[in-house]
Amino acid sequence: MTKLYIHAQTLIDGISDVPKQDQLITIEDDKIIQIEEYHEVNEDVIHEKVVTPGFFNCHVHIMYPVG
Structure with missing residues (x-):
């Protein structure tokens, strides 16, 4: 674990109309298990200015040859 x-x-978060400030995201075994107001934890914490839902490449020319 x-x-x-x-x-x-x-x-x-992609759900709320307004961004949330100072949140602590807990991930366990590659799954988000909790999002809560930030507080100190006795573990290493990654500090990020902005966290957003995942992005992927929406600009792909599938009709062009590759290589």
Whole structure:
């Protein structure tokens, strides 16, 4: 069981209309298990200014040859 803690100074969750400030994201075994107001934890914490939902490449020319 591996836990990872991320302090998001600004969290854009993709659900709320307004970004949330100072959130603690807890990830366990590659899954987000909790998002709560930031507080000190007795573990290493990754501090990030902005955390957003995942991005992927939406600009791909699938009709062009590759290589």
